[in-house]
Amino acid sequence: MKNTALFLVMGLIFYTGCAQQMKENAGQINFHKLTPEEERVIVFKGTERPFTGKYNNYFEKGTYACKRCGTALYLSDDKFRSECGWPSFDDEIKGTVKRIPDADGMRTEIVCVNCGAHLGHVFTGEGLTFKDTRHCVNSVSLDFVPAGSEMTETDTAIFAGGCFWGVEYYMQQVTGVISTEAGYTGDDGEKPTYQKVSSHSTDFAEAVRVVFDPGKTDYESIARLFFEIHDPTQMDRQGPDIGHQYRSVIFYRTDEQRRITERLIGQLKQKGFKVVTEVVPASKFWTAEAYHQQYYAKNNGTPYCHRFEKRF
Numbered sequence: 001m002k003n004t005a006l007f008l009v010m011g012l013i014f015y016t017g018c019a020q021q022m023k024e025n026a027g028q029i030n031f032h033k034l035t036p037e038e039e040r041v042i043v044f045k046g047t048e049r050p051f052t053g054k055y056n057n058y059f060e061k062g063t064y065a066c067k068r069c070g071t072a073l074y075l076s077d078d079k080f081r082s083e084c085g086w087p088s089f090d091d092e093i094k095g096t097v098k099r100i101p102d103a104d105g106m107r108t109e110i111v112c113v114n115c116g117a118h119l120g121h122v123f124t125g126e127g128l129t130f131k132d133t134r135h136c137v138n139s140v141s142l143d144f145v146p147a148g149s150e151m152t153e154t155d156t157a158i159f160a161g162g163c164f165w166g167v168e169y170y171m172q173q174v175t176g177v178i179s180t181e182a183g184y185t186g187d188d189g190e191k192p193t194y195q196k197v198s199s200h201s202t203d204f205a206e207a208v209r210v211v212f213d214p215g216k217t218d219y220e221s222i223a224r225l226f227f228e229i230h231d232p233t234q235m236d237r238q239g240p241d242i243g244h245q246y247r248s249v250i251f252y253r254t255d256e257q258r259r260i261t262e263r264l265i266g267q268l269k270q271k272g273f274k275v276v277t278e279v280v281p282a283s284k285f286w287t288a289e290a291y292h293q294q295y296y297a298k299n300n301g302t303p304y305c306h307r308f309e310k311r312f
Contacts, residue, residue, distance in 0.1 A: 050085025162238025
C-alpha cells in the first residue's frame, strides 16, 4: 500500500509539472491539438508499441515534423531500416532536437527543441550507419510532409546583435523557424575562428542564420523579434559584451528584406529610439564551432545579455 500511495503521489507531481510546463510554453508556441494517445507519448513521455507506428516502414521522400508544434525535425534522407520497431534516423535537422538524460538514468531522451515534445531516445555505437547514431522516434510524435509541399519552401534571414548564443536562443522559439545556426559574417577575410574574431583583428560579426517556413511565419515577424530581443541603440556592444563583433547588423538577402528592415528601423526612430543597426548585403556565412551551436538549449541556460522588450 505504501508503494502504491507513493507511486500515485509521484504520478500526480509529474502530471502537474508537465501541465504547468505546457501552460508556460503555450504563451510562446502554437500547440496542435493532441489525441489522448498522442498526449500520452508526447507530453507524458510514453512509448508506442513496437512495429505499430505508421512511419516504421515508411520511406517516402519528405520531411518529418513535430506533431505538437510543427517544427521540421528529420529529413527522409536520414531515415534507415533498423528493425527495432520504431522509425530510425541517423541525423536530425540541425538545432531542432535536444538530448537530455532520461529519467531511467541509463538512456538519452530526445525532445523537440522548440516545444519540448517527447520524441523517443537516441543511441550511438551500434554501427548501423556511417554516422553511428540512431534516433529511435515514436511515429505518434511525428507528422510527415511530402517532398514538394509547402514545408520544403524555405527562406533565410541573418542577424547579428551581440553574442550569438542569445540571438539564437530566442529565434529557436519562433513557430515556423526550421533551423538556426550560429556563425560569423561581415568580413571577406579567410575562414574565421572564435579566437580570431574575439581578438578584434577582423570585421566579422557574431551572427545567426535563421531558416524558416514562409507558410508559418514571415521575414517581417522575425525581424521585429530581432529588434525586441536586443538593444538596437547600442554601438559595438550588447550588454556586458563589448567589441565590434557584437555590433547590431541585419544582413539582407533580397531587396524585399532590405525594404522591410529599413521600414522597421524608421518606425523605431519615430518612437524615439536612436537605432544604430547596420543594414548591409549578406556575404559569406561561416558556421561557428560546434560548441557554440544551440548553446543554451544544450546547457539548459538562458541569455545573460538578451531579453525581450516590446518595441512595436
